Every structure is written in C-alpha cells, then in structure tokens.
Amino acid sequence: MSGLPKLDFPTLLALxxxxxxxxxxxxxxxxSLESWxxxxxxxxxxxxxxxxxxxxxxxxxxxxxxxxxxxxxYDSPDAPIAPRYYPYNRCNIAKCQVCSxxxxxxxxAGGYFVDRRIRLLISERLIDxx
Numbered sequence: 001m002s003g004l005p006k007l008d009f010p011t012l013l014a015l016x017x018x019x020x021x022x023x024x025x026x027x028x029x030x031x032s033l034e035s036w037x038x039x040x041x042x043x044x045x046x047x048x049x050x051x052x053x054x055x056x057x058x059x060x061x062x063x064x065x066x067x068x069x070x071x072x073x074y075d076s077p078d079a080p081i082a083p084r085y086y087p088y089n090r091c092n093i094a095k096c097q098v099c100s101x102x103x104x105x106x107x108x109a110g111g112y113f114v115d116r117r118i119r120l121l122i123s124e125r126l127i128d129x130x
Contacts, residue, residue, distance in 0.1 A: 007052035007093060009083060009128045015051075015093065016081075016123035019102040026099045033103065033120040034077040036087070043118070048094040048103065054083045055090060062089040067129050081122065082129040093121065 007015075030042040039045060056062065066074060067082035074087075081088055081104070091104040102121040107114055 004050055004053040004092060006056070007054060009126075011052070012054070012083060012093070012121070013123060013126055015095075015102045016121045016126055019100070019121055020123045022100055024099070026096075026101060028096055028099050028101075032077075033118055034122065035075050035079065036117050036119045039105075039116045039118050045116075047097045048105070049097055050092050050094050050105075051102075052093045053091070054088055054093070054104075056084075062086070067127070069127070069129070079125070080127045080129070081119075081125040082127050084129060087117070 028043060028047060029040055031037055031040040063084075064086045066087075067080055067085035068076075069080060070078070072079040083089060083091075087106050087108070088104060090106045092106070094103050094105050095101070096103065104119045104121055105116065107116050109115075
C-alpha cells in the first residue's frame, strides 16, 4: 500500500479549484498536460509531491471501464476526469512544488512496457459519475 490518504470528490474538486486559481505561466514543463501524456523529460519528477490517492481499495483491481459522456477519448484534452473510472481510479494526486499546480499520475503497465502518465487536474473536467 502507498500510505497516501484516499481523496474524496469534494477534496479533489477543492484541489482542482486551487490549482485553477494559479494564473502565472507554468515553467515546469514544456508540454501541455491538459490531456494524458507520458511524463515528459522536461518535467522534474522530484518537484512533484504525492499528496493523496483515488484508488478505492489496494486489494481490489479497479475497473478498466472509461467514462466519456460526450464522445471524448482517453487522450482528449476535454475528456472528463471521473474518479471512479479508468484511469483515474488508479491515480495518485501530486502537487508541483515549483508552480503549485495539482496533477493526476498513474503507471500504465502493458504487456511489454511501463509508462508513467500525467495529466493536469482541471476543475472544469471533474465529474462525480456513479
């Protein structure tokens, strides 16, 4: 187990709204992180502090079902962030110690690869879908 606290939807929304209040240009990363990306080389992972998790139970494998109410796709910048659905149900939340923004992070593990993925926590994309 990670030892990170489980974050509920109201807490996640508050973090996203806090992140949205930051108006200075982010200089931590040269790649837009509005949609899922592999962690870019320009982002120093040591600047990210893990603060919580969306994983419900570390002993139960969460669903791989995705939530796309508006016909979006996994990699769409406007895809909803639905914590009970893949990949959000496997995410940790991290705060950048430089720009103070919050990010969703998880590790994609395919048959022959492991890829650390990251996406900006955007309040307008959050949806509390059952």
